[in-house]
Amino acid sequence: MSVAQNIRAAREYHNYTQRYVAARLGISTTAYSKIERGASMPGLARLRDIAAILHTTAEALVARQMPAVPLAEALQTLAEEVRLLRQTIHDKLGPLPQ
Template sequence: MNESIDTRIRSVALNIRKIREYRNYTQEYLAMKLGISQNAYSKIELGYTRITLERLIQISHILDVDTVDLLSANAEDLVRLHTTK
């Protein structure tokens, strides 16, 4: 059970990173928008920090994606979805 949760956390973190890169945003930019350090933000993308629902919603707003997309889509499909908008 914990392994599948850890896998999902890494998947969400990868989705966040891929969309951030697609938008050409830096980690520093997202960290600044979130009011945290770049190091703290990096740990989110690496899956080392478990984020709250509130933080996930903040990130999705900054990246201009639906929160549910970050949770359900894989990174490649997510980027493809947002390149066709």
């Protein structure tokens, strides 16, 4: 997927409108639409702003494929897996040192 397609997919995932994202960026809906169509490529600072609004990273937006889940969900899942692993170790070996 292109950067433009990744941006659009992330926006649609959150059910945000182009108008909403454009307003958060302080640009016109037309200017934002050009970014999603690939007619305009945002600079790094603007890309980071877009990523923050869409709860992802600039790196994810420029990757060939978007992660299957947003970063926040992935981190939450990882934290739960760590908790379960700690519980398993505790059950087998006793309390872990802090």
